[in-house]
Amino acid sequence: MARGLQKEESQKKAQAAAKAKAGGKSNLKTREAAFKVKCRKCMLPLSDYKNFTEHWNAKHPKDPMPTEEEAKM
Ligand SMILES: [Zn+2]
Structure with missing residues (x-):
């Protein structure tokens, strides 16, 4: 019985690895987009603009904040 369990376990591992591989690729695309x-x-x-305003306030607080339209260009 232990053998059967081991086989199932390794199959699960392989499936998880394949899933992670595929997921990693699509994650990269999502991140770029x-x-x-x-x-x-x-x-x-x-x-997004919310992150942008947070970044701007943290890094360039002395500069005037660009509008959302300006930031997207
Ligand atoms: Zn900056």
Whole structure:
């Protein structure tokens, strides 16, 4: 009986590895697509305007905050 369990266990591992491999690829695509905004000051890509404002307040607090439209360009 222990043999059967081991086989099942290794199959699960292989499936998980395959899933992780495929997931890793699609995650990368999602991540690339998620960068909609770029900080003009330091060229850092950010996922959205909310992140951008947080970044701007933290890194460039003395500069005037660009509008959402400006940040997307
Ligand atoms: Zn910046």
